[in-house]
Amino acid sequence: LAKTTQPISMDSYEGQEVNITCSHNNIATNDYITWYQQFPSQGPRFIIQGYKTKVTNEVASLFIPADRKSSTLSLPRVSLSDTAVYYCLVGDKWAGSYQLTFGKGTKLSVIP
Amino acid sequence: DGGITQSPKYLFRKEGQNVTLSCEQNLNHDAMYWYRQDPGQGLRLIYYSQIVNDFQKGDIAEGYSVSREKKESFPLTVTSAQKNPTAFYLCASQGSSYEQYFGPGTRLTVT
Numbered sequence: 001l002a003k004t005t006q007p008i009s010m011d012s013y014e015g016q017e018v019n020i021t022c023s024h025n026n027i028a029t030n031d032y033i034t035w036y037q038q039f040p041s042q043g044p045r046f047i048i049q050g051y052k053t054k055v056t057n058e059v060a061s062l063f064i065p066a067d068r069k070s071s072t073l074s075l076p077r078v079s080l081s082d083t084a085v086y087y088c089l090v091g092d093k094w095a096g097s098y099q100l101t102f103g104k105g106t107k108l109s110v111i112p
Numbered sequence: 113d114g115g116i117t118q119s120p121k122y123l124f125r126k127e128g129q130n131v132t133l134s135c136e137q138n139l140n141h142d143a144m145y146w147y148r149q150d151p152g153q154g155l156r157l158i159y160y161s162q163i164v165n166d167f168q169k170g171d172i173a174e175g176y177s178v179s180r181e182k183k184e185s186f187p188l189t190v191t192s193a194q195k196n197p198t199a200f201y202l203c204a205s206q207g208s209s210y211e212q213y214f215g216p217g218t219r220l221t222v223t
Contacts, residue, residue, distance in 0.1 A: 034211065043116075043202045043214025044155070087154065100212065102147075102154035 004088045009107040018075045020106050022088030025069050030092040033064060033071045038085045038105070047086075048073070075108075083110045115139065116215035118203050123220045125197075133188045133218045135203030141213075143206035144186040148172060148199045149217075155202060161186055190220065197222045 005023040012018045024033070032051050036044035048055055050062040050071070061074040075082060085105040116137045125131045137144065143162050147155040157170030161180040175194025180186055190197045200219050204212040 032210070036212075041200070041217065041219070043204070043217050044212075045214070046211040049209065049211060100155075100157075102156075104152070104154050 004090055004103055006088050006106045011109045012078055013111050014079055015077050018078050020073045020086055023070050024090045027068050027090055031090045034089045035073045036087045078110050080110050116213055118215035118218050123218055125222050127222055128192045130189055130191050133201055135186045136184055137205045139205055141205035145204045146188045147202045150199050
């Protein structure tokens with residue numbers, strides 16, 4: 001499974017756009033990139049998933065450069081409720097046993 | 113109301129006792145997972161099941177056991193052989209696009 005590296009923590013003011021970058025230098029051809037959000041004492045929540053270029057949904061955007069060795073989760077105009085831990089995961093979702101390796105994630109603190 | 117339920121939310125046990133954590137889903141998902149989370153850490157995979165009556169060990173299966181007799185249910189037993197059982201336990205099921213849906217978790221404290 002590809003290893004990922006993310007910043008341990010980030011701070012942002014309300015209303016700003018936040019970009020969290022994840023490094024995955026040994027990503028394999030079949031690997032997809034998935035981001036999850038976790039609030040304290042709750043289970044993680046799926047945010048977005050992508051393979052290459054850009055993916056956007058109602059919550060976030062995911063930017064993946066051509067070499068796919070990194071990805072950036074973009075949260076537009078964050079609010080206090082976006083304070084959470086964000087996990088970047090990489091894995092082959094077409095494998096017979098799809099397993100996710102959750103690192104420590106990035107703790108995002110949104111400041112009023 | 114579809115989703116994954118885990119019960120109980122908090123569980124207290126004495127050292128040396130086995131304890132079973134419940135996980136139920138009504139999403140009609142085939143694959144289900146159990147994770148453990150320690151304070152300030154990410155999730156670690158304990159067991160997973162791709163289909164009824166089949167399950168595989170994850171990274172930290174020692175001291176745990178599971179069963180998958182029904183598609184909807186994937187209970188986890190924390191045995192007395194687990195050396196550090198106090199943790200937050202999360203169950204998940206996997207959707208058609210391979211995203212995982214997590215339950216609310218069970219916080220187990222063993223003293």
